[in-house]
Amino acid sequence: MDVLWMIPLLLLMIIPLLMCTSSTFVFYFKKFFYVAWMMVLALIGIPLCILKSGGRDIENMRIIRFMVRHVKYLLGLRFEVSGWEHLQTEGPYVVISNHQSSLDVLGLMEILPDRCTTIAKKELIYAGTVGLICWLGGIVFINRKKTSDAKSVMADAAKTMLDDQIRLWVFPEGTRNQNGDLLPFKKGAFHLAVQAQVPIIPVVFSSYSNFYLRKEKQFKSGIIRLKILPKIETKGMTSDDVASLSDKSFDLMRAAFLDISDSITRSNGPVRH
Numbered sequence: 001m002d003v004l005w006m007i008p009l010l011l012l013m014i015i016p017l018l019m020c021t022s023s024t025f026v027f028y029f030k031k032f033f034y035v036a037w038m039m040v041l042a043l044i045g046i047p048l049c050i051l052k053s054g055g056r057d058i059e060n061m062r063i064i065r066f067m068v069r070h071v072k073y074l075l076g077l078r079f080e081v082s083g084w085e086h087l088q089t090e091g092p093y094v095v096i097s098n099h100q101s102s103l104d105v106l107g108l109m110e111i112l113p114d115r116c117t118t119i120a121k122k123e124l125i126y127a128g129t130v131g132l133i134c135w136l137g138g139i140v141f142i143n144r145k146k147t148s149d150a151k152s153v154m155a156d157a158a159k160t161m162l163d164d165q166i167r168l169w170v171f172p173e174g175t176r177n178q179n180g181d182l183l184p185f186k187k188g189a190f191h192l193a194v195q196a197q198v199p200i201i202p203v204v205f206s207s208y209s210n211f212y213l214r215k216e217k218q219f220k221s222g223i224i225r226l227k228i229l230p231k232i233e234t235k236g237m238t239s240d241d242v243a244s245l246s247d248k249s250f251d252l253m254r255a256a257f258l259d260i261s262d263s264i265t266r267s268n269g270p271v272r273h
């Protein structure tokens with residue numbers, strides 16, 4: 001007897017059962033689903049991007065943004081955004097935000113302004129269909145292990161920002177971090193803004209630790225607060241001002257991070273680190 005057809009049926013019965021009984025299963029299932037679904041979305045998005053723009057083009061970020069917007073619902077996440085008015089700035093600017101997990105892509109797509117792409121580590125280009133759609137979306141890839149290469153790519157990006165009137169989103173911590181605080185900032189984002197003489201718009205994601213705990217293998221439903229802070233002007237600044245600009249941005253973002261994370265804790269129970 002052919003029993004192969006019974007396998008999907010069994011899975012359909014077992015998966016909901018495990019989802020109800022094991023939080024560890026939920027953790028791995030949601031993580032696997034997230035990566036697999038993004039890969040599938042990218043597979044669908046690639047031909048759409050090529051048809052729309054013929055290749056690598058920042059306008060493809062509109063397609064990517066549209067395609068990613070529903071994923072939060074599938075993972076049981078909700079965003080509360082404040083400070084929208086600060087993104088209504090004309091022309092190019094640099095957005096900086098804290099970076100906790102690849103889930104940040106969901107928040108990024110929630111508020112991504114038009115003509116805005118990101119700076120990413122070059123390894124991302126090898127992430128299958130996701131890597132290819134990132135390339136099509138004009139993402140700027142840098143080699144973090146070679147500062148001189150990264151600096152020259154970012155200097156080119158500063159020029160392109162002005163020539164093509166684009167915005168760039170940079171994660172100044174330079175890596176993912178879920179230690180309950182911000183990591184010290186790398187300087188690239190601030191050199192970029194000063195070289196292009198464009199404002200910086202800081203964006204802060206509240207702590208994910210009320211719903212996503214890597215060590216404890218928990219991935220529950222939850223709320224993410226996204227706070228967009230007022231722009232910081234860089235007109236007239238030189239590379240001598242980069243350190244103080246970075247310090248100022250760090251202090252503002254850290255205060256906002258602790259504030260919005262704390263307000264979620266008060267409404268949802270304790271944050272665990």
Ligand SMILES: CCCCCCCCCCCCCCCC(=O)SCCNC(=O)CCNC(=O)[C@H](O)C(C)(C)COP(=O)(O)OP(=O)(O)OC[C@H]1O[C@@H](n2cnc3c(N)ncnc32)[C@H](O)[C@@H]1OP(=O)(O)O
Pocket residue numbers: 038039041042045063064067068099105118119120121124130133134142143144147150151152154155170171172173174175176185186187188189191192242
């Ligand atoms: C439909 C389906 C869709 C599917 C789905 C799509 C998803 C579509 C969204 C994807 C979204 C991806 C998201 C990825 C997210 C990441 O990949 S995060 C990781 C990559 N990003 C970054 O690393 C950016 C932040 N890092 C930096 O900016 C770093 O400064 C750099 C440029 C990498 C250099 O790193 P470093 O050498 O380790 O750091 P740093 O101490 O800052 O610099 C050393 C010296 O160079 C100087 N320097 C640094 N930068 C410069 C510069 N540009 N010019 C002159 N001097 C400089 C510094 O001032 C410093 O000198 P001193 O002040 O000590 O004298």
Ligand SMILES: CCCCCCCC/C=C\CCCCCCCC(=O)OC[C@@H](O)COP(=O)(O)O
Pocket residue numbers: 034035036038039099101102103105121124126127128130174175176177
């Ligand atoms: C050939 C198959 C390769 C499979 C690779 C899976 C790639 C992930 C696929 C889907 C996830 C959806 C969004 C991906 C974009 C997230 C980018 C990201 O968060 O990169 C990490 C980087 O910021 C910092 O890296 P490190 O913390 O320094 O390390």
